[in-house]
Amino acid sequence: MNICLIFFSATNNTKTIGEVITREIEKNSRSVNLLLIDITPYSVRNQKVNLKQCEKFIFGFPVYGWRAPSVVREWLKTLEGKGRECAMFFTYGGINSGVVHYDTYQILEENGFKVLSSAEFIASHTYNLGGWNVLENRPNDEDFKIARQYAQSILKKFQESDLHSFQIKPHEYSDKTLKRIENNPKRMVNPPRWAAECDVCGLCDNLCPTNAIDAENQIINEEKCIRCFSCVLNCPESVLEVDDLTRLYKMALKVEHLLEKEINNRKSKIL
Ligand SMILES: Cc1cc2nc3c(=O)[nH]c(=O)nc-3n(C[C@H](O)[C@H](O)[C@H](O)COP(=O)(O)O)c2cc1C
Structure with a gap:
């Protein structure tokens, strides 16, 4: 099974969680081929990324103002899911993960993906670089443990052939x-x-x-x-x-x- 883990990570938190998920999936299945795709650089998002070989997807993004970064949302809208299954995860700086799950779920489903699950991970806030002291040591071992559990549950869902139903409650913000x-x-x-x-x-x-x-x-x-x-x-x-x-x-x-x-x-x- 070819799985593509696609992530955006300006300051490495999302990348770190993505790598933990990758390692756990590879540890638990010999038949999985996992490809990590970093869409953070402008140059990557501005060329056509060949996703034909990807059978399943894992998307990992940081929360920027309650949602996935706008540049990521725009890029996601250019993809064609073609009924392929995916899982999502997000990292956020402990303030508020906002509407990120539903908002990203909607974009992916509208573009033909079948979203199976989502998770959120606590991480140091980017603005610690500007003098904040928020969650400086996160993600920590406890967060990594949840990332490994999430990896196992994603793998199980990807391997099972029965139809999964996953829904996220809509929000009421304008x-x-x-x-x-x-x-x-x-x-x-x-x-x-x-x-x-x-x-x-x-x-x-x-x-x-x-x-x-x-x-x-x-x-x-x-x-x-x-x-x-x-x-x-x-x-x-x-x-x-x-x-x-x-x-x-x-x-x-x-x-x-x-x-x-x-x-x-x-x-x-x-x-
Ligand atoms: C522009 C911007 C907006 C952010 N908005 C939020 C937010 O709404 N809620 C929150 O808890 N953290 C917020 N954060 C913190 C990031 O979500 C957090 O630090 C994340 O782990 C960064 O991921 P990265 O290291 O992979 O880039 C924001 C950070 C930036 C740079």
């Missing part, structure tokens, strides 16, 4: 509300900037998921930048810096009616 939530990072977080001259290795430019960086001229296109901080994390000279975002953290807690304690008690789960 498009307008969801758009506003999704736009918050762009509205409230400035793109990273160069703190000094650099050697122009071009890594930031190559890795940027939205082709927003002109490394040579040290310019980041504010409109294209999705504030994912891939460039900040991966810069070998650590020359890219971001604003102090601690005020934004306090705001997020207030808006979401959250206590810090609740975030720290969050658990990864299979739906």
Whole structure:
């Protein structure tokens, strides 16, 4: 059986969970061929990815403003499921996974996939790079254990031939509300900037998921930048810096009616 695990991961959390799932599936079945496809780079999403050989799919994405990143959603809409079965998983920074399960489920089903299951994993928040201290050691062993259990349940479903029914309860948020939530990072977080001259290795430019960086001229296109901080994390000279975002953290807690304690008690789960 050929399984393609397709993931987007700007700062490696989703990739880490994807790798745990991959290893567990490979450990449990000799007849599975697992192909990992990283769609984070702009260049990958802008060429036609050949998915003909994939019989089953596992999709893994981070939560950005309660949903999968908009660039991922746009890319998913270009795929043809052709009745093939898939499973989904998400990582999120403990604030709110929002409507990500239903929203992504809908896109996949509308594009001809048969979604069998979903799971969410707790992970360090991207904005720890801007001074937050949220779930810094996650995912941890407990999260990995759930990832391995999820891998086993995905494999079982893929191997069974009987029809599975999996549904996710719809949400009641309007498009307008969801758009506003999704736009918050762009509205409230400035793109990273160069703190000094650099050697122009071009890594930031190559890795940027939205082709927003002109490394040579040290310019980041504010409109294209999705504030994912891939460039900040991966810069070998650590020359890219971001604003102090601690005020934004306090705001997020207030808006979401959250206590810090609740975030720290969050658990990864299979739906
Ligand atoms: C633009 C942006 C929006 C985010 N929105 C949310 C959110 O709505 N809820 C949440 O709990 N975490 C949110 N996060 C945190 C990420 O979901 C979390 O850190 C995730 O594990 C990052 O995955 P990655 O390391 O694979 O890129 C957001 C991060 C970014 C960069």
